[in-house]
Amino acid sequence: MAQKIDFEALKTISPSEIKPLQVLDENGKVIDPNFFPDLSDEQIVELFKQMLWSRVLDERSTKLNRQGRLGFFAPTAGEEASQIASEFAMEKTDFLLPAYRDVPQLVLHGLPLEKAFLWSRGHVLGNEYPEDLAALPPQIIIGAQYVQAAGVALGFKKKGAKNVAYTYTGDGGTSQGDFYEGINFAGAYKAPAIFVVQNNGYAISVPRAVQTAAPTLAQKGLAAGIPGLQVDGMDALAVYLVMSEARKYSVAGNGPVLIETLTYRFGPHTLSGDDPHRYRTADEEAKWEKKDPLVRLRTYLDEKGLWSEEQEEAYIEEVNEQINEAMKKTEQAPKQKVSEYLQNVFVETPPTLEEQIAKFAAKEEA
């Protein structure tokens, strides 16, 4: 398939020409058939199912949090096109460096769901990653994943691996020094990295306009000499198109790409006390809810007769079962022993720490 996006041209584009790319309009209609991702009907159904999975997971996680059965949770509803369609374009051997809202991608990348739940509850088993899982746990320090992504990408380049490092931050993350250092290092080394900025309009409460005088975040790629582009982050097919094309470009040895997805979180920043009505209006929320990425893709599928109400109900039930199963495993996890995970600090545990481990072991046995 021919390349649909001219990434080289994006390195020198005028910022005023940066416009969000769309595949489906807000009514689910294909805007330009020549500009459609290489996906079969079955693949598009699968993509939709994964987005639906994420929406159900979001709703259930919120309830489980309220019941005290889950800990930290950053809601994802509204961002499914941005999160799931970007993950959908990646390979399992690509390396994922997520931020704290990017748990759905991690699970789809291979992290068992119960481990995601254990991470939320603050259990070490949630962070014991399978050897072949090409990912780090969610990053808390905003921007740190960007410089690390440059490192992973350089490692891939040195090994001759046909893979990318891909990472996520939000609109606020682009104000961090690490954001610039990450895209700049990857650009300077022509390393295969895809930097995704999920611009949901707010860094907790601070609106996008307060972060920077730049009219787009995509144009920040210009200063690093790398292609930057904007995509409608409520349009799953557009996100997939951009990500899959960026991956091809990057793996071919052309260097990194910066992608800004324009999206919105329907819920609060996290469930730890954030009230979005302190900083955004009901009108604005209603406007964005009309752009619901699930509704848009479902409308497309409906019209092609690829998805039905019955299928949806059955699938939701399936996902709920999966979540129940994972929750059961989560709640059966053994009580953590400090004496055990203190041994994870070093490969070669020094005697000073051995002494402290022994103290905890004695306390835990008593």
Added chain:
Amino acid sequence: MAKTTMIKAITQALEDELKRDKNVLVFGEDVGRNGGVFRATDGLQDKVGEDQVFDTPLAESGIGGLAVGLALTGFRPVPEIQFFGFVFEVMDEIAAQIARTRFRLGGTRKMPVTIRAPFGGGVHTPELHSDSLEGLMAQTPGLKVVIPSDPYDAKGLLTAAIRSDDPVVFLEHMKLYRSFKQEVPDEAYTVALDKAAIKREGKDVTIISYGYMVHESLLAADELAKEGIEAEVVDLRTVSPLDEETILSSVKRTGRVVLVQEAQRQAGINSQVAALIAEKGILSLEAPIARVDAPDTPYPFSDAEMIWLPNKQDIIEKVKETVNF
């Protein structure tokens, strides 16, 4: 075996390890063509190629991020921070990322990273080049903090650090780079990362130090010997975690101890050593634990640094106080 300076010994260790293991990568600002501002990486890029020895853009946090990512993809990164006073720019990557990646991942990953940096006073630098910041590192669980005091140890400790699967912060005192030569074997060897060294034996008092202050301590010990005071000089070498056994057994033998560091007094390595001795060695003490250190101010203007820095005379006085207690 040839006599060599500490800087040359460091270059040798880097060259040996780069050649022994193709996954060893040396990178940082000016380390490539230029061979580093102190020439620690002199000639290495020509010898092993740009794939293993390469320059980075000028951004310390980016250098730290590269180290994390390269370690995750199977490499053994040896980044250089041009001066350790610049570490604040990369503090997150060192303290919050590299030091805890293994712990955070439940022991399923490792971070075989050796961060090298010059530091230390007395060489007339502009500000923020000379600070002794090992205390900040020592307070970070997950890091080993190593400070050699001579060419032999520098080569052996750096080799051990690079081969170690744990992150090591390896600090090189600028004043020691070229101040003297020592016999250093041509072949590769390691010096254990968890062992202090007794650099001079003595029965009357133990002086515990590290880095350049080991030399001021040895000079002090020579003078004290003329007055009949035999001081033992312990070089910590690895300032975190501490080799408690060597410290405590020396103190037990002499019953008196003077702790010497170039860093400011507050919450440094001396404090930790003092606490250790107070906790586990107090019954063998015949005098209070004494400390020699710099005052609690930011590193001074360079024209005044020789007044600010602790020296041989300070050590001699403190030892006499302790011996005559």
